[in-house]
Amino acid sequence: MGVPFEDFKFNRQILNAIADAGYTEATPIQQKAIPPILNGQDVMGIAQTGTGKTAAYVLPLIMKLKYAQGENPRALIVSPTRELAMQIEENIKTFAKYTDLRVVVLYGGLGPKTQIEQVNRGVDIIVTTPGRFMDIYLAGHIVTKTLQVLVLDEADKMMDMGFMPQINRILEVVPVKRQNLLFSATMSDKVHSLSANFLEFPTVIEVTPQATPAQTVNQHLYFVPNVKTKINLLKKLLDAEDDVKKLIIFCKTRTSAEDVYKFLLRKYGENGVKVLHANKGQNTRINSINAFKADEVKILVATDVAARGIDVSDVSHVINFDVPVVIEDYVHRIGRTGRAYQSGEAITFCTPAEEYYLDKIQKLIKQTIPVSDIPADVFVEATGFDERQEQAREIDLQKRKENPDFKGAFHEKKTLTQRKKFDAAKAKKTGQQTDKRNKSPKAYRKKR
Template sequence: MQQRTFEDFKFNKQILNAIEEAGYTIPTPIQQKAIPPILAGQDVMGIAQTGTGKTAAFVLPLLMNLKYAQGEDARALILSPTRELAMQIEENIRQFAKYTDLRAVVLYGGLGPKTQIAELEKGVDIIVASPGRFLDLYLAGNIVTKSLKVLVMDEADKMMDMGFISKLHRILEVVPRKRQNLLFSATMSELVHKISGDFLAFPTIVEVSEQATPAQTVTQTLYYVPNLKTKINLLQHLLKDDETLLRLIIFCKTKTVADNVFSFLERKYGAENIRVIHANKGQNTRINSINAFKEGTIRILVATDVAARGLDVSNVSHVINFDVPIVIEDYVHRIGRTGRASQTGDAITFCNPAEEYYIRKIEKLIRQQIPVLDIPGEVFIEKTGFEERQAIAREIDAQKRKDNPDFSGAFHEKKMANQRTNKPQHGGKRYIGKQKPVRKKR
């Protein structure tokens, strides 16, 4: 029989009051399935798409099991791939632990460690950390691990994508062997499978939907767009719809594209409505931009995938994928920024010819076709410039080589075809070596 309310989990009054104040009434499917085994002390592997209430699914039973502040050293460690997600988890802990005396500290790079060390020295029950900063502070003697009872790995698939596997193995060597382990991931890649084997002991597997399925509350659409300038024109056309596009995130695959899109929008709509966040932006700038977006001060956030996970903002009406992500799992996480907490949202993707390869892979991953829309007649379709045309052709060649190592490139194929049919190249003249015409001897 399914749990229907948070009271059914036998949480104490302090936690129930905090849940009520946060406005939660009915547990989400992942919470209903994951909370009981976590409360019982079992190892749990949770496969859950983003935006399903996954963070509360492990934070609430963790707080219940820890109950109150105790000693100086942490009893729970939560590992996160990005500082944004780490901050989001710590915010959740503060929200649900407000009527307890439990102490949480968040540790991440990008800032000097002095403040974080001072926080640890005050005494801590829960550490939320990125793997790199945790190891740095542990190796410097600022963290004692002997009291750890619970280890949580959140967004395990992103950790693997970001190359954290060696750091995670190092952390597993320095934490007590006897502990409860919780692993959460949106997808089940081969590397996640590998780390789960090293990490979990006979886990309870909790899956709330098919792997990598986008939230059912998100409507997806796709535009095939020939080039960068036409993408800008289409974006400008869509942004005219002020009434529908209330709050949106525009995802770009590089810092350069994100800055260019931001500069264009800033000229068009003014700096007071827009922010851009990526890895080159300082930590405080990123935090301030995310907070301004959460509070509704700004309407548009331009971001790279550094912000795709751990950005929990309600009422995001639209996500626009200005570029198709190369790490295909990031598509699920990007579009999961909208349609959160049972609300509806729209995800719109722009795809140039070199990105069609990734769209096919994404559709295979999510096991559905993304509906295609025609570019509206009012949008001017620009001619693709020579350099961009060459870059697209090179990218398509690289994709073909990836799938077929024997592929030699489009130019080579054309040349071979000409040789097979014995057609002369270069306007009928035969060229040998360095393309010099053969002269007849007199």
């Protein structure tokens, strides 16, 4: 049985906001995290997305701050992506609506002028990405001496994205005496070392085994030979699935996402599909997410920039058009569906060059993903020469990763090419030319 929110020491303003949002019982992470956070302890929470972890720290934070006070921030929440930062800000506004607490969100991709103006008007909670916070801090617009609470959300993603230098700089400029909260979906070595530097005798909360996909998600796997067959299979699945309420299609690269988007655009038009990746302008990205949330479009094509923290209800299906290279992202991708105890479907397409990452994912989640046969009426395309070469090159790189002594299928060809180039250069240097009939060097006799 879940614990009702009434059992926590929240004031009436917070309880009314929780009720307005339609929540009655706390999720496991909320049950375990709220009491120690309210008590002022440092907390480390290991929880996958979709478990309600944002509210697990936002609710006690609002309770601790209570009302607007002074001009400078008293809480700082750091997140890896602008999308997640906006999601957290939305959560705070939802639960703090009966208070006068002021929240400002800071992120790159837009000019800082408006954000600086918001900070200068007075703020209680700053939600930010690491780089933009340091930019505005170094420009002299943020006073940190009043900070009481520092939250690092999605710490593992920040490590993956190379934000460690910025995090260390933030730790240097915030007060030593403060409450620290760190949330992460996985407990990697980097996160472990960060927590050792960052947390003081923390309460560790782990609500699900590390990197475990949500139990409510049904996983399916298709082995496909190439990208064209992926497109054919995608078309078939979309034609066959009447129960697709909302679908996110994840791609490995911006190029792949753009190609899939253009294909679906011909089928569904502007009102049926949106795309989300780092090459899109900030306003376009916000509009795409909002349109998807508001049921204006049914399909969102995205790179992993959207894999975390985008809390969209009723996502019935996730399709991994490409297997993720950062294997932990698999858990986050499929965590977009099956949220709030609803069931969801997660489908993955895997080419021969992606099997290396698939094996690592199955070891990580300690599960074998059930394999489905490609439907008989899906046309399986022959793999073109260029794609075949690209796959072979990729497999060589993977083998070399595992075994540095591995020479690879391309090694011999490369060596022969290099030898030819060397012989030609040597012939040129010694005043020789190449006989075109037998390819052997022939002395060049100067005419007297």
